[in-house]
Amino acid sequence: MDRDLSDEDRHQIFFPPLEAPGRPQDQRCWSWFLEHRVPVVTEEVAREALLSFVNSKCCYGSAAAGDLVIRELKQQALCRYRLETFSESRISEWTFQPFTNHSVDGPQRGTSPRLWDIKVRVPPVFQEDTRKFQVPHSSLVKECHKCHGRGRYKCSGCHGAGTVRCPSCSGAKRKAKPARRCQMCSGSGRRRCSTCSGRGNKTCATCKGEKKLLHFIQLVIAWKNNLFEFVSEHQLDCPGELLAKARGETLFKDENTMVYPIVDFPLRDISLASQRGIAEHSAALASRARILQQRQTIELVPLTEVRYWYQGKTYVYYIYGTDHRVYVVDYPERYCCGCTIL
Template sequence: LAPVGPIPCISEEVAREAFKDYASSNCCYSNSPAEDGVITSLEPHNTYRYRLETFTESRSTDWAHKPHKGEAADFYTQPAPQPWQVQVTPPEMFTNHTQELPVPYTSTIKVLHQICHMMMTFVCVCVCVCVCVCVCVCVCVCVCVCVCKECYVCHGTGKTETGDCGRCNAGRESCSSCNGQGTEDCETCEGRRQLMTFIQLKVEWTNHLEDFLAQQGGSLTAKELSSVTGKELFKGAQNLVYPLLGFPDPAIAQASERMVQEHQAQYLQTSRILQQRQTVELIPVAKVGYKWKGDAHCYYVAGNELHVTADYPDTCCCVIL
């Protein structure tokens, strides 16, 4: 890579307009520092940003089930493929995505507990003491007890001034589980008595992004500059990239070598690297010194977006109603 010439520093007018836009975008900031402050200095603090992206795919399996709705089981058809033998189409490169799908030839049909042959639903029994007992008889037998509520319209009398209570008719509200119907479908089998069990494959595509900032006198961090862009000097993508050992700035060359080695060593242990991408940008950064009410202050204007970072000297306490 050939050496890159310096980016001209922004003008005083551009710096002032960026500061005004910054102040007006914050409801708790007074416009006075941006409008009345006197700019005293403009210093370029341009910096290189090296970015490495490693796009990986990982796979895991677990047992899953769903209500059987007549589908044919395929467990005995042929041997099931291994997780990495299942054909899955990856999404667009360098975008995070998760997909779950059944592994072929792993599905079986399981008939639930013997009691479930007789009862495919919960049985709700309301006894005289107004305690509703719901017995789940699908996979296991469990008891859920809930106290029936007194009707808030008739206060448990079953009567109102105009006659019978139109809400409950009996002084008590219906069971909250079965709504007075006496039965409720099993949530596991949906009342079908059978489950289809299978091995579920979970595929995760993850873009691991890391930045390195070659500071040149500025005080902005890589996080503060993460949302801005600059002049792109280099961009390359491969299955496995090579470090930029010939870059003119030694700090970028060293960071590239270190990060490439770390990414490949770390992510190849638990996943597959589908592609890597590395870029180098020259980020324009200007440090603007100004005076307001006799005190010296400064702010930074960075990137093509003219993003401002400042410790603003005139703020107020806002209350959002």
């Protein structure tokens, strides 16, 4: 059975069936959040965090970290909202492979199933993966379009002759200086073609010499973990990209097939971020993927600004995250510029 493969046939996107909406989440009481207390960073903790940071850098001196005088500790607790949407998308595309005379699963064996009706094993949730499958009953055999069914084609290096002009004497058979027979080609003026090893033709790379190709529809399934993050505003001068990756304490976690926006959280920005993140993921994925699972979390990320005095000057550094990571603005004992400040 033969058929022409148009551009539309070669690559098609199949939209997933729409999921029925579930019930909205119950209203939650956030009064416990107002009573939550962030562990206080003392001067001793602040000094130990800086010493640990300095000792991890090859070009930072530890004298300043040991002798500095802490003038002020300004502490603030941030909230980080994260929404993860684990989705599955499916596309179909025509592809081919060398035909090796095995049985052909073509339309004569039945109608190909719809792409979303094909059962596959789903990877663990929130772990990205891409897999390819051959769609049942979609195969057909055609002559190789590259070699026109011959399995081999003329070598482009020697144009089928098997030999090429000698690069040493340029085909003259003799060397001008000194006047003698060319040793490289033994006076023939020709050398064996290195591209085809002197055969004059090469095995077709498309059909691997099989002369025919098996065309079939390939299902490509991509599982992706879509991420939306938001960090609440703060008044301290610590880079946002560090706070986005900082380790925090989980205050709230909600996981389901579909989660619903958080409402009435004490920090209004977090509630708005939840509404915005869920709306963005729904709009972006509705027409091209199926949502398998969602997870939203709120984490408390502590941040402390430490102002200290050393040798007549005032400096500042920041301690962030529950594991007391350090960000240094301008350390007084830095001997080279080869280290990255984190």
